[in-house]
Amino acid sequence: MIEETISRIDGLDEAAMEAAQHHQDILAIPLGSLGRLHEVCVQLAGITGSPRPEIRDLAVVVMAGDHGVVARGVSLFPQEVTREMVANFAKGGAAINVLARHVGARLTVVDMGVSGPLSELAEPQFPDLRLLHRRIADGTADMSQGPAMSRDEARRSLEAGISVFEEEKARGLHALGTGDMGIGNTTPSAAIAAAFLKQDPAETVNRGTGIDGNALKHKIEVVKRSLALNRPDPDDPLDVLAKVGGFEIGGIAGMILAACASRTPVVVDGFISTAAALLASRFHPEARNYLFAGHLSAVAGHKLMLDELALDPLVDLGMRLGEGTGAAFGLSILVASSRVACEMLTFDQAAVSSPESQDRRVQRDVPLSRRA
Numbered sequence: 001m002i003e004e005t006i007s008r009i010d011g012l013d014e015a016a017m018e019a020a021q022h023h024q025d026i027l028a029i030p031l032g033s034l035g036r037l038h039e040v041c042v043q044l045a046g047i048t049g050s051p052r053p054e055i056r057d058l059a060v061v062v063m064a065g066d067h068g069v070v071a072r073g074v075s076l077f078p079q080e081v082t083r084e085m086v087a088n089f090a091k092g093g094a095a096i097n098v099l100a101r102h103v104g105a106r107l108t109v110v111d112m113g114v115s116g117p118l119s120e121l122a123e124p125q126f127p128d129l130r131l132l133h134r135r136i137a138d139g140t141a142d143m144s145q146g147p148a149m150s151r152d153e154a155r156r157s158l159e160a161g162i163s164v165f166e167e168e169k170a171r172g173l174h175a176l177g178t179g180d181m182g183i184g185n186t187t188p189s190a191a192i193a194a195a196f197l198k199q200d201p202a203e204t205v206n207r208g209t210g211i212d213g214n215a216l217k218h219k220i221e222v223v224k225r226s227l228a229l230n231r232p233d234p235d236d237p238l239d240v241l242a243k244v245g246g247f248e249i250g251g252i253a254g255m256i257l258a259a260c261a262s263r264t265p266v267v268v269d270g271f272i273s274t275a276a277a278l279l280a281s282r283f284h285p286e287a288r289n290y291l292f293a294g295h296l297s298a299v300a301g302h303k304l305m306l307d308e309l310a311l312d313p314l315v316d317l318g319m320r321l322g323e324g325t326g327a328a329f330g331l332s333i334l335v336a337s338s339r340v341a342c343e344m345l346t347f348d349q350a351a352v353s354s355p356e357s358q359d360r361r362v363q364r365d366v367p368l369s370r371r372a
Contacts, residue, residue, distance in 0.1 A: 197304060201224050
């Protein structure tokens with residue numbers, strides 16, 4: 001499944017991007033006056049193949065999983081909070097529930113490996129909320145003592161993400177937002193970033209849920225020990241996932257790969273989702289061209305990964321929650337850009353005089369597909 005999905009990923013549609021840029025240039029406004037909304041629309045055209053892409057049906061998918069490395073004291077919160085928060089999602093009472101409703105996105109929560117059974121949870125009572133069970137195991141192993149998971153489990157987490165995306169696509173989907181839930185998951189995400197970026201973990205490890213300075217030093221040492229013990233191969237993304245990853249991280253990466261294969265734009269959330277995006281980009285380099293960074297997370301290491309992926313955050317609100325909250329805001333911007341392309345009139349259509357002396361072409365220093 002993974003190989004077949006990757007084989008369907010292709011580059012952006014340059015002809016659609018050129019046509020989209022031309023349309024943006026003749027809208028009845030001063031040239032480029034909507035700033036990055038023009039750029040977003042051109043990228044959406046390259047992704048979808050439509051010069052005037054329609055983005056209406058939105059979904060945020062939150063992948064949830066637990067991590068054995070929590071036993072090393074890397075998080076301020078106990079592990080059972082993962083399970084309790086999944087229950088809160090099902091009740092419709094979490095931040096991502098509120099923000100998904102705000103931007104008009106449906107929400108799917110996926111148990112990829114939450115510690116303890118979730119079978120007794122009541123089914124969500126909201127029409128745009130689903131809870132799926134795709135658990136690989138009862139949380140990962142402690143990566144500071146050995147591999148977080150087997151290679152087979154890593155593959156299964158990616159395949160689960162691919163399958164979840166295909167289900168969402170079948171329901172009608174124009175853009176996907178990624179989210180996560182998992183106490184301790186900033187630790188494997190920092191390890192993934194350090195492995196792929198070849199950075200000292202001190203540059204990628206952050207305070208996560210709010211640990212103090214001494215706990216931060218300890219967390220850095222745990223990541224260093226995990227990397228030294230497991231020796232993840234940065235040239236083999238499946239090995240990195242298996243050695244120091246998480247089930248929800250694999251699930252998000254699988255969704256991203258499947259979205260790219262179906263030419264669907266993806267709005268990536270914060271630190272954990274970006275680690276998954278970095279992982280996906282190592283399976284296929286074109287994956288990054290299908291991504292938008294929903295926001296800049298207010299934690300160390302996030303910008304390093306965004307820079308590697310050549311992604312500019314759509315908003316910066318100082319958020320650091322996760323759950324897909326930043327992705328929700330990003331989805332709303334994709335919708336706004338789409339509506340500009342589809343609903344605004346050109347100078348001719350609006351019967352508005354255009355500036356005769358102005359060259360109605362946006363001057364670009366780099367090609368439209370600048371991240372190809």
